[in-house]
Amino acid sequence: MKLKSMTMTATVAVAVLSVAGVAHARDQISIVGSSTVFPYTQAVSEQFANETGSPAPVVESTGTGGGMKIFCGGIGAEHPDITGASRAMKASEYEACQAAGVKSVTEVLIGYDGLSIAVSRAGTELDLTKAQLFQALAAKVEVGGKIVDNPYKKWSEIDKSLPDTKIEVFGPPPTSGTRDAFVELVMEEGCEEFPAIEALEKDAKKEICQRMRTDGPFVEAGENDNLIVQRLESDPSAYGIFGYSFLYENQDKLQGVMVEGVAPSTETIADGSYKVSRPLFFYVKNAHRGVIPGLNEFVAEYVSKREAVRKAATSGTDMAAPK
Template sequence: MNRILKSRTFKTTVIAAAVVGVAGVAQARDQIRIVGSSTVYPFASYVTEEFGATTEYPTPVIESTGSGGGIRLFCNGVGEGTPDISNASRRIKASELERCAENGVTDVTEVKIGSDGIVFAQSSENEEMDLTLEQLFLAVAAQVPVDGELVDNPYTNWSDIDSSLPDREISIYGPPSTSGTRDAFEELAMEVPSEEMEAYGGEGYTEIRSDGVYIDAGENDNLIVQRLTEDTNAFGIFGYSFLVENPDALGASSIEGVAPEAEAISAGDYPIARSLFFYVKNQHAEDVPPLYDYVDMFISEAMIGEGGYLMDIGLIPLPEAERETTRQKVADRASLQVSDL
């Protein structure tokens, strides 16, 4: 494959796929429609631009809706008014795939593209912090144990949680409830530590505080990055690729003594690591001829392999054997089943 120009300016037009065209009946078209994860968006945007520049087909239309929002649009049905692909920074849920089937979306291929770490970052002007999962949980949870009882979170400064932490106000910009990053954060950074706390009775607790300490910053992770450069006391929660893209402006906290670096995330040593996916509506393949040409470009070694172009913007490659498994699933048009989840 010819080397891809890394300096190409992204020109992708962002249009809501759910409202384009005539709903209900599939019609032949050459432009792929993609929705979903803000974390996967930079990688998918790179591929869409290359696809538009090097093939006879128009650049796919892509919208950053969040993983949950994208899957909801994707599962609305089959036809001209529905997306062909949904990007996701967490795996589709069994309940979501069941809803797909109820709406006639009965043939979906799952494509795993790489790994990612959820970073807890701040302005690089500050000293780096090393947090335990428990300390991070106590900063964001709606209710926390105090003297053996669960109470509304009273912590306003980091030093309130642990005297070894800075006497600095807790302020956190994070993703909304529709975000796959939020889902993964709740599972890995909240459910896991709370299961070990006696006050929660062995049950995972994932309710995030709503007293203004955690600020819902929307689906655009670049806005969180911008806010951290302006509000240097605050922290932000987002995917590793945004840290890679802003090395001078941001510094990430270590979690359990492990920094969010590519090798640690790939090896599973970093505690808040997850996989990235996209989902293909196979029932659209006949009426959208370029669909699998795009998919094949995305999962090529030139894109997602070791030293691939997406690695340059923060994608952490899967092991070689797992990349081959992904390609075989795509070649077979493997249909995801609820029993697989």
Template sequence: MNKLLGATAALAMLAAADSAYAARDYVWAAGSSTVFPFSTRVAENYAKKTGKKSPKVESLGTGGGIKMFCGGMGEKYPDIANASRPMKKSEFQACQKAGVKDIVELKIGFDGIVVAMDKKTPDFNFKLEHLYLGLADQTLRGGQLGKNSFKTWNEVNSGLPKTRILAYGPPPTSGTRDAWVELAIENGASKLPPLAKLKDSDEKAFKAKVSPMRGDGAWIDAGENDNAVVGTIQKTPNALGVFGYSFLEQNANTIKAASINGVKPTVATIANGTYPISRSLFIYVKKSQIGVTPGLKEFVNEFTSDAATGRGGYLQSRGLIPLPPQQHDANKAKAKTLPVMAAPKS
């Protein structure tokens, strides 16, 4: 009798464990606000084509999405992390520690980070070092590194408009913020000889000094809703907004973008890398959830299909910059074979 009760209890535990993985009957993706509109469009098309329940897509920022994704396996955690930067080594290690060991990395296209303003605002032609000098918490002034005291853009450089420095941008949890700091702020700081010397001698100290954004009201963390930033700069005279290119394209009738190093953000300049603040976009998939979460395989295939992310695909009309054809074909094949990613180097 005791043996029978023991066997019954063991079977019940196994059933409970199985149900923890299989109870959810829809795909769940969470993460980047930049990837969010692309992911929701794929979800809509997937649901129409398959008749399955529409996937749940959440905009939490890249860091927030990966943290949730790496929390563990089963129905309580997303199947997919949307990301507007590569997964970090520390995030990968957190995944491994929580039992998420079979991650597949898929690049879905490119995006540019734009510095935008209302169409009535004067035109800006920034150099990367201007963005660093105007928006970083500590900057060089008179050869000394200290708290940022620039009030107007023409104080930073006489060729810039005489308007107050005010920018709304992504918060620290956002992949857009990570890419912005690396591609615009740090690269801008490294154009200045004293900081370039510091970077060469002690990169960690360099990042600690130049990376924090202003906290005196000149830079405002505007949350994960990039559409809200678009609305804010339309209502706030001379304010700048920092967000993904797709939001510029969707609102091109009311806002415009600054040139960076003499280059305007366009599909062509982002794809070929001549626009300085451009980046790759990714989705991360739990391979072991394929066949467990209903529709996950089909959703991943839809995301990497010619119809979605290929040249002329429906995501291009939403502002995604497609991969070159050869890379797209390789990515499409990768979505079918699902090779597990190696640990990131940094």
């Protein structure tokens, strides 16, 4: 290779670099956000690209918090148009958005993602409160005004009306988003019922409210929900915690435990009466609407598919199955 051609290559490389530095317009929609919302957004995107022939939207699974951070980075083609979230936007995130010039954002409720506690059809149906669930599953509970290591081994020890069977609950490991949601929706709310725990300082209280017991009755069962289902089938006294879609798929084998008097079902999750569910949202940057081609149409498509998405979110059926 001669020096001349080397200089050529270098020039080309520099030229490529300088072109890249120029801000560019974007003709496809860019989406970030929650991994829970990801599959639904994927489905809508694929359908949208196939049906309209517009450039395929770019969907990235960054987690809710990570998505908010990127979403609130600013206005312009290099920032995403939509972020998915498995919780509502926090005040701090809203402020971050404002500070970066993202003044106007539209929130769209997609549906609810329900968590269920299930037992074999051969087992006893229960009706538990969140406080009772907390007492059954927390590492430390309040007994007679004192905070002690969880002494409960049987459901009847928590409340006389509950059956006289041992507490045995299979649940997700700490790495799972389902576990986070369960702790947030059940444990933290359940522990508010106890005055001695309420009276603690913020960090100490959080520690007690969030820690699951490790002395046997609560078993971390790994990410594979199939294994939990098999265990529940073979042991009618055992209970399991997983996303509602899994109970729906296995309705012939399992029944849902009622929480605060309401059994989980597609309807009770959708109308919010079943309390162990979290809303799924997506947020749209209004300043990008009408600027990014196809964004308005995409949002319209997503909103029109919301019923189907909502069903998919709560029932586990394939929302993008042919109409």
